[in-house]
Amino acid sequence: MFPLQTTAPIRSPPLVTWALIAGNCGIFLFQLSLAPEEMELFLLQFALVPARYFAPPPLGDLGGDPLSYLPFFTNMFLHGGWLHLLLNMWTLWLFGPAVEDRLGTIRYIVFYVCAGVFASYTHAVFNPLSTVPALGASGAIAGVLACFLLFYPWAQLIILVPILFLPLFFEVPAFVYVGLWFLMQLVQGMADVVGRSAGGIAWWAHIGGFVAGLMLGALLMSSRRRLRPYCADEGALGFQPSGRP
Numbered sequence: 001m002f003p004l005q006t007t008a009p010i011r012s013p014p015l016v017t018w019a020l021i022a023g024n025c026g027i028f029l030f031q032l033s034l035a036p037e038e039m040e041l042f043l044l045q046f047a048l049v050p051a052r053y054f055a056p057p058p059l060g061d062l063g064g065d066p067l068s069y070l071p072f073f074t075n076m077f078l079h080g081g082w083l084h085l086l087l088n089m090w091t092l093w094l095f096g097p098a099v100e101d102r103l104g105t106i107r108y109i110v111f112y113v114c115a116g117v118f119a120s121y122t123h124a125v126f127n128p129l130s131t132v133p134a135l136g137a138s139g140a141i142a143g144v145l146a147c148f149l150l151f152y153p154w155a156q157l158i159i160l161v162p163i164l165f166l167p168l169f170f171e172v173p174a175f176v177y178v179g180l181w182f183l184m185q186l187v188q189g190m191a192d193v194v195g196r197s198a199g200g201i202a203w204w205a206h207i208g209g210f211v212a213g214l215m216l217g218a219l220l221m222s223s224r225r226r227l228r229p230y231c232a233d234e235g236a237l238g239f240q241p242s243g244r245p
Helices: 015-032 036-046 071-077 082-103 105-126 138-151 174-195 203-220 224-230
Strands: 002-006 156-163 166-173
Touching (some): 002 082, 015 071, 015 082, 015 105, 036 071, 071 105, 082 105, 138 174, 138 203, 156 174, 166 174
Antiparallel strands (some): 002 156
């Protein structure tokens, strides 16, 4: 399932979301400018290698350097290829503006960073001996999806489902799409645990980011009293703040 459009209302320009997309694209272009040897060193320094933190020495010996934990943050701005980047940025473009609009600039920045860091930590915990560098914004974006689910569970999404070479379009509520998406991450994550699989897609980063998004979204959600003046046009466009018609 590939989401194409959402009915969630937006009342102000999503400046932070635009900045995040621009930053991710700019860093990816910088990655492309590196020679293969430079790229390898760059990823070893800024991508997340779980074995460094959980494996026994010498691989896991960090020497107590606080900066050695920086990859838990920096990895969420790196990508492994054009498709990886485009899928992540499209999802952030689609769901981020509505979440940013509801949270506000500062809370949205804090929310995004915290969800991404928690996603990184979750991936490292469930893959403690992995030497494969983990990178990508998908953990933080999973948190954005979870927050979107809290704020706009009934928002209608237009999704594309390709059957062989035939594109089919469906309209579904957000809770259906996001719920199925999270279920798939959970099934794949459990399969990785049972099969002791390393590398590939960081399923547990998605799961951790999503759980963090649910918790932080519930914590940062505006009270009903504060929401009413903000949604003075509720119903004028045919939708409540939750996205329900």
